[in-house]
Amino acid sequence: xxxxxxxxxxxxxxxxxxxxxxxxxxxxxxxxxxxxxxxxxxxxxxxxxxxxxxxxxxxxxxxxxxxxxxxxxxxxxxxxxxxxxxxxxxxxxxxxxxxxxxxxxxxxxxxxxx
Amino acid sequence: xxxxxxxxxxxxxxxxxxxxxxxxxxxxxxxxxxxxxxxxxxxxxxxxxxxxxxxxxxxxxxxxxxxxxxxxxxxxxxxxxxxxxxxxxxxxxxxxxxxxxxxxxxxxxxxxxxxxxxxxxxxxxxxxxxxxxxxxxxxxxxxxxxxxxxxxxxxxxxxxxxxxxxxxxxxxxxxxxxxxxxxxxxxxxxxxxxxxxxxxxxxxxxxxxxxxxxxxxxxxxxxxxxxxxxxxxxxxxxxxxxxxxxxxxxxxxxxxxxxxxxxxxxxxxxxxxxxxxxxxxxxxxxxxxxxxxxxxxxxxxxxxxxxxxxxxxxxxxxxxxxxxxxxxxxxxxxxxxxxxxxxxxxxxxxxxxxxxxxxxxxxxxxxxxxxxxxxxxxxxxxxxxxxxxxxxxxxxxxxxxxxxxxxxxxxxxxxxxxxxxxxxxxxxxxxxxxxxxxxxxxxxxxxxxxxxxxxxxxxxxxxxxxxxxxxxxxxxxxxxxxxxxxxxxxxxxxxxxxxxxxxxxxxxxxxxxxxxxxxxxxxxxxxxxxxxxxxxxxxxxxxxxxxxxxxxxxxxxxxxxxxxxxxxxxxxxxxxxxxxxxxxxxxxxxxxxxxxxxxxxxxxxxxxxxxxxxxxxxxxxxxxxxx
Numbered sequence: 215x216x217x218x219x220x221x222x223x224x225x226x227x228x229x230x231x232x233x234x235x236x237x238x239x240x241x242x243x244x245x246x247x248x249x250x251x252x253x254x255x256x257x258x259x260x261x262x263x264x265x266x267x268x269x270x271x272x273x274x275x276x277x278x279x280x281x282x283x284x285x286x287x288x289x290x291x292x293x294x295x296x297x298x299x300x301x302x303x304x305x306x307x308x309x310x311x312x313x314x315x316x317x318x319x320x321x322x323x324x325x326x327x328x
Numbered sequence: 329x330x331x332x333x334x335x336x337x338x339x340x341x342x343x344x345x346x347x348x349x350x351x352x353x354x355x356x357x358x359x360x361x362x363x364x365x366x367x368x369x370x371x372x373x374x375x376x377x378x379x380x381x382x383x384x385x386x387x388x389x390x391x392x393x394x395x396x397x398x399x400x401x402x403x404x405x406x407x408x409x410x411x412x413x414x415x416x417x418x419x420x421x422x423x424x425x426x427x428x429x430x431x432x433x434x435x436x437x438x439x440x441x442x443x444x445x446x447x448x449x450x451x452x453x454x455x456x457x458x459x460x461x462x463x464x465x466x467x468x469x470x471x472x473x474x475x476x477x478x479x480x481x482x483x484x485x486x487x488x489x490x491x492x493x494x495x496x497x498x499x500x501x502x503x504x505x506x507x508x509x510x511x512x513x514x515x516x517x518x519x520x521x522x523x524x525x526x527x528x529x530x531x532x533x534x535x536x537x538x539x540x541x542x543x544x545x546x547x548x549x550x551x552x553x554x555x556x557x558x559x560x561x562x563x564x565x566x567x568x569x570x571x572x573x574x575x576x577x578x579x580x581x582x583x584x585x586x587x588x589x590x591x592x593x594x595x596x597x598x599x600x601x602x603x604x605x606x607x608x609x610x611x612x613x614x615x616x617x618x619x620x621x622x623x624x625x626x627x628x629x630x631x632x633x634x635x636x637x638x639x640x641x642x643x644x645x646x647x648x649x650x651x652x653x654x655x656x657x658x659x660x661x662x663x664x665x666x667x668x669x670x671x672x673x674x675x676x677x678x679x680x681x682x683x684x685x686x687x688x689x690x691x692x693x694x695x696x697x698x699x700x701x702x703x704x705x706x707x708x709x710x711x712x713x714x715x716x717x718x719x720x721x722x723x724x725x726x727x728x729x730x731x732x733x734x735x736x737x738x739x740x741x742x743x744x745x746x747x748x749x750x751x752x753x754x755x756x757x758x759x760x761x762x763x764x765x766x767x768x769x770x771x772x773x774x775x776x777x778x779x780x781x782x783x784x785x786x787x788x789x790x791x792x793x794x795x796x797x798x799x800x801x802x803x804x805x806x807x808x809x810x811x812x813x814x815x816x817x818x819x820x821x822x823x824x825x826x827x828x829x830x831x832x833x834x835x836x837x838x839x840x841x842x843x844x845x846x847x848x849x850x851x852x853x854x855x856x857x858x859x860x861x862x863x864x865x866x867x868x869x870x871x872x873x874x875x876x877x878x879x880x881x882x883x884x885x886x887x888x889x890x891x892x893x894x895x896x897x898x899x900x901x902x903x904x905x906x907x908x909x910x911x912x913x914x915x916x917x918x919x920x921x922x923x924x925x926x927x928x929x930x931x932x933x934x935x936x937x938x939x940x941x942x943x944x945x946x947x948x949x950x951x952x953x954x955x
Contacts, residue, residue, distance in 0.1 A: 239546065240653045272541045273507040274655055277361070280506070284364040301517060308513045309506065 220267075221245055225253065229260035229325060233297075235267035238275035242268075250282045259291030262324045266297025276309055283314045292316070294324040337480075340378075344484055347376045351491045355498065362386070362499035366398035369495060373466065373488045374400055377481055381450065381469025386496060387415070387462050390660055394464065407656065408440050415462050423482060424453040452477075454489040456496060463496045514542045515673060522680040531684035532564040535647065535677040540566050542673055543666055545649035546659075547628040551585070551606065552636070552645035552681070559584040560606055560646060565626060583625070587611075602631055609633045609646050615671050617662045626650050632662040634674040638682045645681075647674045696759070703763035704729065707736075710770050715740045718748050720825050721954055722923035726931050728894070728947040735762035735816065736892050736948040737770060741777055748823040749777050752837065752890040752950050755816040756860075765809060769816050769861065772805040773798075791822055792877035795833040799858065799875040803835070806862025815862040819853065819890060821952075828954065830888070833877040836860030838893055841908070843915045845885030851908075852888075853878065882954045887919050887926065894947035898934050901941045906934055923953040 219236035230253045236242055250261060263279070265271075271279075286293050294316035298306065306312050318324035354368050366384050374382050383399035385408070392415070394408040417432035424430065429437050456464040466489050471477065477485065518538040525531040532550045540548040549565040562583035585603045587610060602624040609616050617632035624631055628650025636645045649670065654660045662670075711727045718740075725738050735755025742748060751773060755766045776798045798820070806816060818835035832840075834853030837860075842850040858875035869875070882888075889911070898906040914933045918926045927949050934947065 237540075239544070240655060240657050244657070270537050270541050272544045272653075273510040274544055274653060276510055277503055277506060277655065281361045281363050284361050288364065301521060304517060305510070305513060309510060 219245075221249055223249060223253070225258070229262065229328060230258045231262040231264055231321060231325070233264040233267065236270075238265070238268045238271040238278075240274045240278075243275045243278035247278050247282060251285065254285055254289060254291065259286065259289050260294075260328045261286060261291065262294050262296060262321060264297045264321050264324075265295060265302060268297075269299065271302065271305070276305070276311070279311060280309075283311065287314065292328055294318055294327060296321050296324040340376075341480075344376045347372045348487065348491070351488070355491065355495055360499050360502040362397060362496050365495060365499075369492045370398040370400060373485075373492070374468070376488060377468065377477065377485060378472040379468045379470065380472065383450065383467045384456075384492065385465040385467065387456075387464045388654070388656070388658070389462075390654065391658055393658075395656055397464070405443050407658070408443060410436060418455040418465070419457055419460060419462050421453075421455055422486060424455070426451055426453060454485060456489055456493040458493050458497050461497070463493050466492060511542055511669060514538065515669065515676075518542070518673065519676040519680075522677065523683060525680065526684055526687045528681065528684040528688050529564070531680050535680060536564045536566050539647055539649050539670065539673055539677070543632070543649045543662070543670060544652050544654075545628075546651040546653055547626045548650065549626050549648045550636070550645060550677075550681075551648070553587070553610065553643065554584070557584075558587045560587060560610065563645075567627065602626070605631065606633055606646050606648065609635050610643050613637070613643055615667050615674070617667060619661060624650065628659075630659060630661055632666060632670055634667075634670040636674055636678045636681060638678055644678060647677055699760045700758075703758075703760040706760075706763040706767060710737055710766060712739055716742050716748075718823065718825055718952075720828075721823070721952060723750075723953075724922075724924040724927040724949075724951045726927050726947075726949045728931070730894065730943040730946055735766045736894065736946040737766050738890065738948050738950045739770070739773075740950070741774070743777060746824075746826065748825065749773075750821040750823060750890065750950060750952060751818070752840075752892065752948060753816045753818040753861075754837065754892045754894075754948075755814070757814055761814060765806065765814050765816065765862070768809045769802065769806060769818070772802050773820075776801060791829075791831040792879060795820060795822065795831060795877040796875045799833050799835055799861065800866055800869065803859075803861045803864075803869060803875075804866045807865050809862070815860040817860045821888075821890075823952070828882045829879060830882055831877055831879045833875060834858060835875065836863075838891060838896060840891070841889045841911060841915055842880070843887040843889075843919050845883055845919070847916065847919070849912055849916070850880075852880070884954055885919060886954045887915065887923075888952040889915055889926075889930065890950040890952070891930075892946065892948040894943070894945040895930070895934055895949065897945060898938050898943060898947065899941050900937050901939050903941075906937050910937065923951040926953065927951045 219242045222233040224231040232246060232249055234242060234246055253261060283293050295306065296318045297320065298317060303317055306317060316324065316327055318327060351369065351372050354365055370382055370384050381400060384397045385394040386397045387394055392410050392412060394410055396405045414433060414436045417430060421430060424433065426437060450467040450469045452468045454466040455462065456466055522531060522534045522538065525534055536548045536550050539545070547566060550563045551560040552563050554561050585606060587607055600618060602620060605616055605618050613635050615632065615634040619630045623629055626648055630652065631648055631650045633646050633648045635643050636647050638644050647670065651659045652662050652666065712725070715723050715725055723740055727736060727738065735757065737755070738752040740748060740750050753766070753769055755762045755769065802818070817837035819837040819840060820833050822831040832852055834856065835858050839851040839854045842852055844850065856876035856878050859869060859873050864872060891911070896905065896907050896911060910933070911930065914930050918929050921929065930949055
């Protein structure tokens, strides 16, 4: 169900995965941004955002994702996305997100491509 | 100024120039998002001016409030409301000493001093602005080794504040462009995507999802007009709280608004409900938006609704979005641009929804046609191809399918004892259900005729009672096999050719016509007619109209015509029924012919009567004549 908002974090030594569930709007986006910032502050520079359980993203969600890309870029870090629907992938390419972050079909490939 | 302080000033100036360059670099680095770069701007400003505390507040013009973008040390401050006249006062200032603020801002500072200063202990404010646009406040606290800034430091602070203002404005422009780009892309992308969906439920879900995302809304819904009931019925809502936990709406109680009861013209603006608003959108065919005092049944307070139109311009329903969110979680009102956007999207949604419904209707029609063909095959297999020869009698039958598959049935069954069973029936309803009920009736009848005493020919058997028992058995069988609306009219005759006795039982069927050899007419079973089979349970039958059988003796030349209502209720182009009188007339004039010929004569007479008029009920005839 799209109504269930959640963020799962799987932090390994070299990287961390943030998996969202639900509508990526301001509310979920702010939570995601906060968790990403915390990881960046801890020294993580390789992050994966898994959007497999997020079917819906609005413009605020997009701007928050751009913000995370910029925050990581300041630390010379890398952000990879995975689990995107075809429409989301097209949106990311059109919004130039794909220029500054990697897009991969699944988590395993996203991690392997840091 | 002594030499050491002059050297220090020169060094700080050189440092400041280098920091200013860094500030410029940050601005052109491509890091447009001020939420990310604000910390860098604050760090450079504090370092340049040797300040230990500070914060940057950003102004949100749509709702007049300030939020903290960066602070040293880091503090969390909730949004601060600011009045328009206070914004105007800030725009007039360059630097504000918080110990001696301008009168116009005294109230604002007092109101928020705890929140604004708090642990930050700020002393100086610099309004951030470009031309006459207020963008925020740069707030500074303690300065190392001094309490005030020198003139050149104040000039430097003004330059730094201007750089920060440019960064905020740039960030907003880029955000605005990104948002518009996103919306345009979503609008262009959504049309082909939703038009590919062939299931109405999928189309409704996608339309609502796309509209919610497109307009940064928190809630949304699609309501479509039920053409017969003149209701707006909820087809999908986001979030799905209006839909039961199993993912479906309660089909018996879909959330609906009656369009008949809502008076859109007379409703006062402050009494307007979301139902009035939606009914108004349907009535006017125009997008509308409204802020309600309490939460609406979609879950939000600020709603915007647009009409969903089909290709020919008919209003199919309403697309609703609610509670547009802003960065920071505040709910904003929908704008004129949002209205145009919803309108454009609703036009695409209308085509998609209409496509999905047309596809569904075509599928259902195809399925119905296939079912009808299957039912027709079942029914035709139940009608005898030829009728047996009964010693001393002529028998003939005719079945004419007309329109949708009905449930007519007739049969002539030879019993093992030498007797004959003649049955005619008309099952209610059409299609597969009717065909299956007819098959059940026939199976039940055959079972009864081969297993019960009805088949026996003996003086010891009271045939009338046996037929009543058989009727009760068949009634029970059909009652448990169908629904209240599924029943069969049934007329059964047991012929003993040795005694020329015809024992009959009528279960709510059209009374057969007897033309006696002397020309007299008798309508059978009119006075003893029982209920159609399967309409009521057995224990209720005696309370309403119990089954009764009657017996007649047949003589040479006697003619019996069994028929279904497809004969007497055939209509002509004048909308007149063929009725019993016309049947009687034809029957009277054909008593000298054989059964087969009489059957054809009646059929032809009915066909001549109907002319070009459309018929929707099957026609069945069964003719028995004693030689």
